[in-house]
Amino acid sequence: xxxxxxxxxxxxxxxxxxxxxxxxxxxxxxxxxxxxxxxxxxxxxxxxxxxxxxxxxxxxxxxxxxxxxxxxxxxxxxxxxxxxxxxxxxxxxxxxxxxxxxxxxxxxxxxxxxxxxxxxxxxxxxxxxxxxxxxxxxxxxxxxxxxxxxxxxxxxxxxxxxxxxxxxxxxxxxxxxxxxxxxxxxxxxxxxxxxxxxxxxxxxxxxxxxxxxxxxxxxxxxxxxxxxxxxxxxxxxxxxxxxxxxxxxxxxxxxxxxxxxxxxxxxxxxxx
Numbered sequence: 001x002x003x004x005x006x007x008x009x010x011x012x013x014x015x016x017x018x019x020x021x022x023x024x025x026x027x028x029x030x031x032x033x034x035x036x037x038x039x040x041x042x043x044x045x046x047x048x049x050x051x052x053x054x055x056x057x058x059x060x061x062x063x064x065x066x067x068x069x070x071x072x073x074x075x076x077x078x079x080x081x082x083x084x085x086x087x088x089x090x091x092x093x094x095x096x097x098x099x100x101x102x103x104x105x106x107x108x109x110x111x112x113x114x115x116x117x118x119x120x121x122x123x124x125x126x127x128x129x130x131x132x133x134x135x136x137x138x139x140x141x142x143x144x145x146x147x148x149x150x151x152x153x154x155x156x157x158x159x160x161x162x163x164x165x166x167x168x169x170x171x172x173x174x175x176x177x178x179x180x181x182x183x184x185x186x187x188x189x190x191x192x193x194x195x196x197x198x199x200x201x202x203x204x205x206x207x208x209x210x211x212x213x214x215x216x217x218x219x220x221x222x223x224x225x226x227x228x229x230x231x232x233x234x235x236x237x238x239x240x241x242x243x244x245x246x247x248x249x250x251x252x253x254x255x256x257x258x259x260x261x262x263x264x265x266x267x268x269x270x271x272x
Contacts, residue, residue: 116266
């Protein structure tokens with residue numbers, strides 16, 4: 001059951017990455033059901049998970065998906081992740097002899113490790129954003145999506161007036177013979193794209209901490225934590241209100257705690 005549940009949650013979060021507009025529930029639902037069917041077939045035919053465990057895990061994954069669509073607020077995101085974490089830990093503590101359907105199957109930890117490593121990247125960024133919103137007192141506000149760039153194209157919305165306006169705006173200017181090319185507009189367009197380092201630093205930092213924890217390099221983890229504080233110190237020191245320092249501490253400590261918990265989970269699953 002653990003395999004279906006965790007892989008199903010990973011499939012639900014993967015639909016956010018594969019759809020250009022995650023709130024288009026019909027397209028995202030069809031993609032999620034396709035991925036969930038692949039997870040069920042994989043766990044049933046390859047892992048040997050029973051039909052009852054498959055049904056329970058798939059139902060809980062559907063609940064996760066529906067909850068994400070119905071309640072995108074920061075409070076809802078925190079509650080969903082908290083309940084899933086507590087439930088998964090409770091399932092791990094079950095005795096395989098007394099609860100064979102609900103216990104973790106031994107011998108195939110790589111499946112769960114891959115799913116957990118995926119969840120600790122972009123989806124955990126979404127969770128940390130929800131934590132920061134709750135700290136700002138905006139728990140009921142929806143959390144922005146964690147995707148950086150969509151893979152599938154957006155669903156077109158036909159608007160006759162909008163098409164005419166865009167056609168007029170995108171029309172190329174008349175070229176005058178002997179005139180010099182105008183480079184200012186091109187330079188401005190090139191400067192628009194900014195580096196979104198925050199979307200990459202957090203996942204890379206968590207993955208690095210997990211790898212170092214698995215290798216037993218606690219000193220290197222302390223060096224990574226110290227280096228991040230040194231790098232952010234000039235930016236934080238210029239803030240007279242102290243809000244950036246608080247945001248840095250809440251976000252960083254939350255990220256480090258989640259990385260440590262994931263590292264412990266991977267160790268438990270690997271030893272099972």
